[in-house]
Amino acid sequence: MTLELTQCLIRTSEEPHDIADYQTGVPRWCVGCGDNAILTAMQRLCRDNDLAPERTLFMSGIGCSSRLPHYMNTYGFHGTHGRALPFAEGVKMSRPDLDVFVSTGDGDCLSIGAAHWIHALRYNMDLTVILHDNRIYGLTKKQASPTSPIGTKSNTTPKGSYLDALNPLTVSLGVSNVSFVAQVVDWIPEVVYQVISAGYKHKGLSFIRVLQRCPEFMPGYFDPWMSDPQKTQLLRHPAFITPSAEISRTYRNQLEHDPRDLDAARRIASIEDPIPVGILYQNDDVPCYEDTRHASEVRTPAQIRRGLEGELDKFTIWPEGDARA
Amino acid sequence: MTLELTQCLIRTSEEPHDIADYQTGVPRWCVGCGDNAILTAMQRLCRDNDLAPERTLFMSGIGCSSRLPHYMNTYGFHGTHGRALPFAEGVKMSRPDLDVFVSTGDGDCLSIGAAHWIHALRYNMDLTVILHDNRIYGLTKKQASPTSPIGTKSNTTPKGSYLDALNPLTVSLGVSNVSFVAQVVDWIPEVVYQVISAGYKHKGLSFIRVLQRCPEFMPGYFDPWMSDPQKTQLLRHPAFITPSAEISRTYRNQLEHDPRDLDAARRIASIEDPIPVGILYQNDDVPCYEDTRHASEVRTPAQIRRGLEGELDKFTIWPEGDARA
């Protein structure tokens, strides 16, 4: 959009970065919190793609999960509850040159932020969005979230929550312009990394739901799945991602699925058990809003002057004698 | 919830009502506005079910469509933009005995109100929700709405809108607890009436999208469909609704569809042309939030006293000598 932006396209340092370059602060999550696994995957992704820290931005709303940007030695934006996506859209519109990642919780994204979630999928801007889904409100100390399984005893639902859990995958797959939907579980780091990398490389909004452990408020909730690999179904496809050999040794329950098949994706998305893990849907042909919106005009003072004078002419009364009168 | 509420279950008048009993004011919609057809269907529905005007409530947000309550001689609630559903949920929770109808626009429901829409489907309270979908912002004089077809020239998109239209049906069908989803077109009044009646009789939230003409800002948009009956596909099923004989004479393009089949419903929902008209999905077994939440306790002063004293006991230090000390 602006001439001077081209500056930031020039790499400032030449030697590749290592993990430490992306780390800062001491994560303050509980022991065993799944957010740690996500943070690690993010740092690894930055390292492996040698992202320039100054042109990488981690954004979030409010919640335990939304603390993530504070632990990345990149630019970070810790916004307000539920609004991470519109903040990120604004950034991407003014600075398409930045790599933007968004961390949001199940309450942040699916409850207070639900409208923005639906519309972000429509805009399909080039963002990598991680839904840290621990199926509970963590930071505010245990209230039911939209994805809390029915019957979840929480501080606002002492007798157990009343509603079936919302399935963010089936909803996302119902939104026009959706271009990338995936699901992973925090306790299989390699797949988390594989899928997030695929999402990062995908041009468009990649919506990645990470089922994330919250030992503090959902202790043992994921144990049945962690203890029995059969309860996890890995999605594989030669053209997209295929689990590594040793992952396959543990996780034998695999399904050949073509992420380009929306109907199949919707069917798989509806499955709660076994947990489908991998890319459910990917469509590389959906245009990105920042591209369809982006002004072709190069923005210069001269250009602005031209534009302004041109408009003023329409409203001007010229003094007598003036040729334009 | 409250004893005295039983009062309102006693009918106050015995003679049946006629249409005029439900009419008030002069609708201020443009000539040929589809909202008129919806209003007529509503008044007919009240009449045919002989609803007591004082126990019937029409609610809405803000928009041309949201003016509907002003033209119903019942109780009405014309709320704020996008919030019709949460207002209605509150009403239904405190007054399950009232018949509550909600009118909302495509901007009101799908844009600013999107989060409430998703969650209202989850709560599945017994509400009849009409989405007046004219695929444009009417009241504010022509801006693109989420359902505006891509390329729609509007005041905020002079070069044409940038995004594919959002499909409210596919999204709704992705939400857990969804129990009734239908689509009709304002220019086939009989089917509008049939479907809205079915929605009214359905226990739970019935989400009915009415494709509604806006001659003022989307002139002629629906003409292709109005001029060619083949471009409308009526959904029929013996156990649910079947088009009348003379409707069938005009609208020959019909599809046998069982609204209990969610996968089929999702497939049909994705079809934009021909327009599927009828009940896409219906599930009578989804519990209503007001029922699962409703206190079994009969609420009386004595009951409140008991409850309060019982709680106070837990925090009380009794004076010396007091037996309870």
Add this chain to the structure above:
Amino acid sequence: MTDQLVREAPAPPKRVTRLAEQIVEIVSDSGEGAQRCGQSFGAIAARSGNGVWTVEIIPAEIQPPARSVAGASGNRIRFASHPVTNGGDDVDLVVAFNEQVLIGRVESGELKPGCTILLESMWRDDRDPLIAKSYADAVASFKEKGFRVLEIPMNKECLKLVPDPRRGKNMFVLGILLSIYSFDLELGREQVARTFGKKDQKIIQTNVTLLEAGYAWAEEHLDFKYEIPAVKATEAMAVMNGNTALALGVLASGMEICAMYPITPATSASHYLSEVFERVGGIVHQAEDEIAACAFAIGASYAGKCAVTITSGPGYSLKQEGIGLAVMAEIPLVVVNVQRGGPSTGQPTKPEQGDLLAAMFGSHGDAPKVVMATSGIEDCFYTMITARKIAETFNTVVVVLSDASLATAQQPFPRPKFSEEWLAPPIDQSEIPAGAKPYDWDPATGLVRRFIPGQPGGMHTVTGLAHDRLSHVAYDGASNEEGLRMRSLKLAALQRTLVTPPVYGAPEGELLVVGWGSTKGAIEEAVDRLRAEGQRVSSLHLQFIQPMPSGIGDIMKRFAKVMTVESNWSDRTDDALIDDENRRYSALAMLLRSRYLVDVDCWSEVRGRPIRPASVVSAMRRKLQEEVKR
């Protein structure tokens, strides 16, 4: 007697009465073109060198029924031999396409006693007896009220030239007005050409013919003629409404992104911007709601140049939380609130100044921000440039308050001369010196250099949580207090740079009226009128309300009485229950009383229309008559 006025015989040269100013209204059902007629007439008056102020008459509904009181659509044009700063008081002459649209104007007391009415006469013999009767009755009652009613066969005359007069009547009327006010018919022809510019010659020709026909008809049948002397402008003047000026100001300020959600009466600014912004590389984003629009603008500002979000009352309420974040994280942001009638949905198309306190105090916690108000059309343009500059210099939120009356009012002002100074500088992408902190507040001013993504070495995480100079989350009291202190100091720093606004009228006297925003023109005209009578009154108008420039207290001290005139609610002292201890004052009055401990009274009106000079005059008279408390 009216009949004599419409003469049959050929016209002898008429006596032309010279007048200082006139207020003309043209009203019709919407779609009959009274709007266009009025705008053209205003433009012609302006071109002729008259001072002009036009006000749109907008029906509250999209498509009100024909011939309905509430359906009046049209224009008020106030033009004079001197510059005009507001819509004025009562109407001198009104043209109505049917009697119904006129009734509303009469009832709301818009017409001056004896006002001249040019009324389409076709209804008198309408096929529908009800219509014929209602017309006859109306005319009778108008005459009773003492108005000078001229029934004009517009339809009949136009039928001689076009098949469907509904589509041409407005130009016929324009011709009549040109004749009545002795404007140059040639200017009329040019104007028609301009208005239908894009359309083909035939259309232009038809309309010119109608124009000339109207002119000729008036010359022949009307026995009165006025002239409002004018001096042609010696410099280029721009004529536009406030929202257009505001949008052009955004463009001229160098801002690149406007995020909005439609809401009356703000949207037309975004409409215009949507048309022109892309040409200079800008973008208007219509978000899913106001919360998203505000967040989008903040995100854009954070990563690049200052962005703007435009809304009105209800939308502003929804942005309160987002605005708080921008204040807390010190991200520049311009928020425009084109005020309408409130509270809640209120009166969407009507002007009011009800959002000042919400703008200053509406976000929870201490969220100091700059609040400015635009007081005229030209001001709408330049305020946006100033707002952007302040937002980026102080890394804070600047709220600009306009309102529905400025949004649609038109007035000529000197055509802005573009200056590169107006533009935002390129965003800084240079390396951040080692050791520099993202919130290295200058302890004296609270000012700090903003780190923008892309700047090497500037990596940090902004947050809405209390934070220290490193932008690390702070749980301690000292950091919390330092942040609050620094963010508040910035307002004082700005305040020190503001100049005391000039007093309009003498520097001391009996009564000082203080105002803000769109009421400026009416207030100053009221001051002029009273001073002309020898009253010792003056006025003061504020552009900056937070922070407020110094010196206002000293000015107030030089007047025996001080009152504000505002278009928002203040309790009426004549209500039995209202006394000094419970009266709710107008917003600015409350602020002035608190800051200067001066007994500032207020007079306010919230009748959904711009405050008029005459109303201000009588309010000031009442205040002058009150004996001073002390």
Add this chain to the structure above:
Amino acid sequence: MTDQLVREAPAPPKRVTRLAEQIVEIVSDSGEGAQRCGQSFGAIAARSGNGVWTVEIIPAEIQPPARSVAGASGNRIRFASHPVTNGGDDVDLVVAFNEQVLIGRVESGELKPGCTILLESMWRDDRDPLIAKSYADAVASFKEKGFRVLEIPMNKECLKLVPDPRRGKNMFVLGILLSIYSFDLELGREQVARTFGKKDQKIIQTNVTLLEAGYAWAEEHLDFKYEIPAVKATEAMAVMNGNTALALGVLASGMEICAMYPITPATSASHYLSEVFERVGGIVHQAEDEIAACAFAIGASYAGKCAVTITSGPGYSLKQEGIGLAVMAEIPLVVVNVQRGGPSTGQPTKPEQGDLLAAMFGSHGDAPKVVMATSGIEDCFYTMITARKIAETFNTVVVVLSDASLATAQQPFPRPKFSEEWLAPPIDQSEIPAGAKPYDWDPATGLVRRFIPGQPGGMHTVTGLAHDRLSHVAYDGASNEEGLRMRSLKLAALQRTLVTPPVYGAPEGELLVVGWGSTKGAIEEAVDRLRAEGQRVSSLHLQFIQPMPSGIGDIMKRFAKVMTVESNWSDRTDDALIDDENRRYSALAMLLRSRYLVDVDCWSEVRGRPIRPASVVSAMRRKLQEEVKR
């Protein structure tokens, strides 16, 4: 010298020092039970008849790392032979389970000079040399600072009785404290039984054993013993925190529906209500966001009894638009805002009084509503009953402001005696008399009878648009003005019924301090202290801020100086840039200045902790020393 304190030899009878009051803190890593220990100790003190005020020490994070400065979790217990209304100043004696959690307390200056520290000594010889060292260093520095450090082998002692001391240490410490403060050990045993009530006997027994062990250990090894004389209560007293009191108040008010969205520090009220409300037929609805929660409550109120929505700052900002609708449509609603540090996300667990102006003015347009503040634990209970009554009598919104300091503080107060008066009457379902209008405002008071769905003949459509008495959308100015007038008049009507708050201290003097909300206890204690010195100071505390009761002006006139004490931001006059013309005053100060034109100064602190009596005392001293301007 500390070593002598921990004696080896059997104990001779000790001298018991009598004291008027003590402040004790117990801090540990979260999960080590300092909270429970502190609460039990507070309860025992209360049972013994002492005046008590407990304050929770809460780490800002869910699970802070062990042995971390920011991780301190625990309790402050202030107990005295007289009633206690606040947390007081510095700590007399602190028990710490490790040296790190103590460091934070020391650094933020919580400890009194010479404060006694009872410190777990296990770390001295920790396997990890770093830990051992940091412990030794800390102890050394504590001693340097002049604190009286007693290293206590808590772990070692507990190990004799339980395998994992981490889970029992707190009861051992409770025993020690009972001994030190000469409390009846039996009361301790009862308390243990109460706390572990639901658990099985074995657990209770183990904890009793630990308690006794701690008691015995202290009796044997400590050579000091205190006693704070107490008079057992003669009436039943309830001990709970502010949020619990608030929730019980909701229940006792007869409200039936609470709609909320989780937010610290308000949520615990909803948590408690979620547990108990259903038993009396009530419902707590967790909505998808605050906007929905507010709308849900409004819908429930509109169709039935007044409902309540509970939130904190950020949530309040989001409710602004919904609140405006309730005001405009005149639907009763109670909104509770348990304030936290702001702006934006601010300091979620910390107290502040920053939302007063947002509560009064935050919604766009003129949206008059009632604003009340709770000033103590007991007050939290009764305020909810009053709020519900006012909301339904005046058909308006009542905002109740509490804050984080009241939310978690505990204090005994006379057990409420239930009265049916408290309850909402059954909703009216009777037929509406023909001709009655939904907005038949009483012209004098603005009051009107509300029509509730279900009432035959009452059919009408409420709207946020300007409307007339029939609730029909009104486009005219007169109706708009009438509505604004009537809605505002209701506040005056309520104001006329309010009684002037009592002056605390003498009715006239040198300095009057005015406050609102949670600062009451600290302010009045400061007044007591200064009066004890013979200073002519008094205080005034407001429960109603909008409308404000009459008579406050007269009271202020009787004092040479007036200042408010608030926990929100006010510019510091010692900042070079700050002067009378740009200083931003604390909220209440601004309101009082504006209403009474009195030069009300303010002193405020926003350090994320309750304001202390000592701080108020010194602020008042400074003010007393200032020479009067006039």
